[in-house]
Amino acid sequence: MRSPETGVRARYGMVVDLDRCDGCGVCVVACAVENNVPAGHERATERTGIAWLRVQRLEGPAGSAAFLPLMCQQCDARTPCASVCPQNAVQVDASSGIVGQVPARCLGCRYCMAACPYQARFFNWWDPEWPGTLVETLNPAVSTRTRGVVEKCSFCSHRLQAARARQAADGADRSKPPEYTPACVEACPAGALVFGDLEDPGSEAARLSRSPDCFQLLERLGTGSKVFYRTRRPWLRNAALGAPGTERRHDA
């Protein structure tokens, strides 16, 4: 995958250290604030609400629990959502490997939601509302979405655009992909999220993704997701491999 403009090839991915995640929910809120995801409607539930990043609780032995942040897994091969979209509203960026969503093209057919094995896509059942003057806190780098379209995690691709713009403005070497950090990674107080270019052997994310205690969710489907999870606890690994995307349905 090479960018037609610069010829730069990158494959951004994330490694989630489940042994560090304490389920504080900071990543969930940071994601919503950064990406202008509105507060839930009064009638919104776990099935109909929008949270691009969710944290699921996994029950462990002797009353213990662990937490699993779940977002779009940024499938690398045979991206299920992209292959079913009739509107070409799901686009895989060749230069970064990021699976993007173009709300302006979305018809709201929700084929992509049905196709996503991770159930990481969300439909806008209500018009977005920012009560009071909260509209003043919106991020201008991310467009707001209306009722009737699907949205999902984009690895904060607007931050990648900004990083590219900075790279160009600074006259930096454009043969290297720019480094940037998604909002959830930036905000995580536990350092449980590591982000970087998986193609860059020097990146921490690439190094961690190759460690033996790393795994991908629903690996058997061969989606080649670019979100890796790691844990040294066997029960947690088993629970994570079994739980996500199979227990909850977000479509009402």
Next chain:
Amino acid sequence: MTSITRRQVLYGLGGGVAGTILSPLPWKVLDDVAIWTQHRHTLPVPRRGETTLRPATCTLCPGGCPMRVRFVGDRPIFAMGDPSHPMGGGACPFGLTLHQLAHHPLRLATPARRGADGVPMPLELGAAVAFVAGALKEAARTGRGVLVLDQRPGRVVSRAYRELLACLPRGEYATPEDEGGTLATLARPGQPLGIDLERTGTLLSFGAPVLAGWGRPGRMLAARRGLRVVQLDTWRSPSAALADEWLPIRPGSEGAVALALAHVVVSEGLVEAPAPEVRRLIARFHPARVAPSAGVEAQRLAALARSLVSSGPTAAVGGGDPGGGPLAPDDERAIALLDVLLGSVGKPGGIVARGTVPEESCGSLAPERQLREVPDGGAGLLILDAVDSGRALPWAAVERKLAPDALVVSLSPFASGLARRAHVQVPAPAPLEGWDEVLPTADATAASYWIGAPLVPPPPGATDPVELLRQVAAAAGIAASATGSHEDLLRRRAEAIHASGRGRVLARTEDGFREQKLPDASAAWRALRNGGCWIDDAVTPAHAVATAPSAEAVEGWLRGEAAGRDDLPLVAFAARGASGGTPACPVLTKLYQETELRCSVASVAVSPLTAREHGLRDGSRVRLESAAGAVTATLRCDPTLPPGRAALATGPDPAALHGKATAVPQGALALIVVGPDLTWRGTRVAIREA
């Protein structure tokens, strides 16, 4: 000339329709419709501008996490923890909404006075000042008390309150219980204590949320690796879920369990023999005797007690839950006694002393008292300070300190929490709009201090509390009030810190923080003003004062809970910041409504066994009733919750999440029965199908 038949016309039309369908035209129309509908005029288009990153401080709770706030133009759009700060390490979800609070729908824009119908009517600042000054004079004339409730003592504003109150015949300055209950029980006056977490072997928590928003969270995150955490909790709290070991004790058994642990370590000779009267006291708390009332096997208590010595140094802490409220003083005394017996006090890795933040010398100050020490029914005027401890404080706990016709004045920037009860509201600047200070948290081993400077201008109707006090004092003819603005008072404190010669100042530079030699007091002020941080030197070893629990409490613990009662102990809980006076921002629906990550006030948890005993089904609507009130909630059968108790959150208020104000408290806050010691852990509820 050939005629066109009807059939040919139909063929032509059919072919045209089929051709159109097969052409790209319908898809183009759909595409355009999709694009047009995305550009509704109702969708907001945020303003663009230059992006800058500015240092800030979260002051939503005493944790005082250092923050970085991203601005676009003059608008703050994103807040996050500042890991580069010497005392930093992250922020909680509430801290991430810091920049949104000024825009919260419950934000108060102008002073207001509640009429007889309860509806607040806007008031000029001058009229509000005259009103409060008149109430002060009236209280002084009639000999009634004036009470200031400050949830974060030690700030320069706190001193301004105390100076003002010292000039009144019955001025009372009170603070509610904080999370350092055990340490305060052990501490001598003027000698605060902290926990040497970085070298602690085992942290034994009696219901304190040590792994989920306690002390300074960044510090705990850094210390967690290598630290064994044992949580004694009445429910599977977030800290219990993350702890190395969780003992699900019964509500109200904390003191008895602490003495049972003490019994084991003393009777097995694992620690130095205590004084005879202490030995006699703990001899009565054999684990086998405590086990039935605690709900934990005696062998497990004994094994835990042994591990406290073998995996020491151990620090045992109480302090309670932000929603469940403080532990009873006798419980804290029992936990403090355990600390002393384990030899944890004054030992590296245990409970150590810290200094206090230097303050400028001034005239007389009203003494600082805990709210429970203030006489009941004596206050004719209550002033509620603007800041929030992030912990629940039921109105009933405050109300009992007031005279029947007392006037309540709130300085909170929000129409939520206790401020809803105020007759007069004079809004202070919201977070990021005003000056603030961060003082050491309860667990800190060294004093520290830094300042949060205003980043955005407050609205015209907001008044800084220092300025308000100055105007009220002038209007009431009180001379000895703090002089100068809030900034002046902070500058004087920076000068006092410099004059003390203690500690070091780490100044903020472009590439992080660097220790700075400060030639004069002005340099100290500039360093602190620009985001720097003062950290004190280590102090001499601690000396503790342990007091035995009262005989009444001891007998109560030994009697245990009366069996055969139909009602259930209420386990009230909340995350720090979720049930205080600051309303939760709407985006927090992501945690409390749209995911199952945190429990909201909408659902009450009981064990499946308890549900069966009461004939209740999972997911059914149930009604909970206590002596204080009743609420309706959805029943959630939680297999991790031990039988015989009901767990319900005290916050956040779902109405606040949706930008609405409610007149009545929600969730457990509506059920809480406040005891004479201002605790509510003894609340019991009846549960039945709604």
